[in-house]
């Protein structure tokens with residue numbers, strides 16, 4: 369069995385009770401919901417509830433969490449992006465009159481996922497960079513600034529509440545999952561950290577784990593991924609493909625194996641070059657190689 373470091377205290381969220389979820393009041397009638405591994409937010413307006421995403425990991429817990437706060441119905445559902453782990457329980461909320469809002473690209477992805485009827489089509493989409501909406505007296509700004517996670521992914525900004533939702537951007541106090549959250553375009557992922565810090569917010573909801581974050585957490589993630597890039601760049605400069613292949617005894621005509629062992633060697637070297645982060649982020653031992661693989665390939669080909 370692979371041994372991992374215990375989760376550091378600073379990265380642990382609240383204990384999850386028997387109900388399976390925790391609701392946290394973010395102020396301004398906004399609430400954060402988590403079941404430990406996945407999270408989202410909703411906002412209560414005069415008339416109803418505006419919900420961001422509907423994860424199958426939360427599913428019925430989401431409705432219980434909302435009922436804990438208000439008897440009002442969910443009137444609006446905003447899809448942050450098309451991935452099923454975030455919106456694959458939307459069918460549970462779907463009813464006559466529910467407005468589902470997303471970028472048009474997200475609608476296209478859902479249309480393509482014909483096998484999946486858990487993600488109803490959005491009722492309202494927008495193209496381009498920005499949509500501003502007034503929902504029952506609350507201002508929502510939806511921004512599409514680049515494919516930092518998946519084409520069509522949104523920043524959802526609540527100006528007055530000083531809340532930003534950026535699902536699958538990072539997790540406060542933890543290293544990025546896998547290959548930088550399977551970012552569709554790694555340079556855009558780097559840009560996204562700068563873009564997030566341009567918003568006026570105090571709280572950020574990022575879709576995974578049990579904690580909401582702050583601008584400082586965004587800056588910390590940015591510093592971490594910049595360290596990944598520095599280490600990967602240095603390893604790419606110093607690890608030689610032919611030498612790596614010879615060291616791994618790869619047959620000379622096996623070009624696929626050659627490039628595989630080379631990148632593995634680049635990642636291993638970059639991991640040695642990385643400064644220690646385990647006092648600042650949880651999970652670095654779990655995802656370091658995946659993170660570095662994504663960054664190294666991006667430095668090499670983007």
Ligand SMILES: [Zn+2]
Nearest residue numbers: 449451517536
């Ligand atoms: Zn996603």
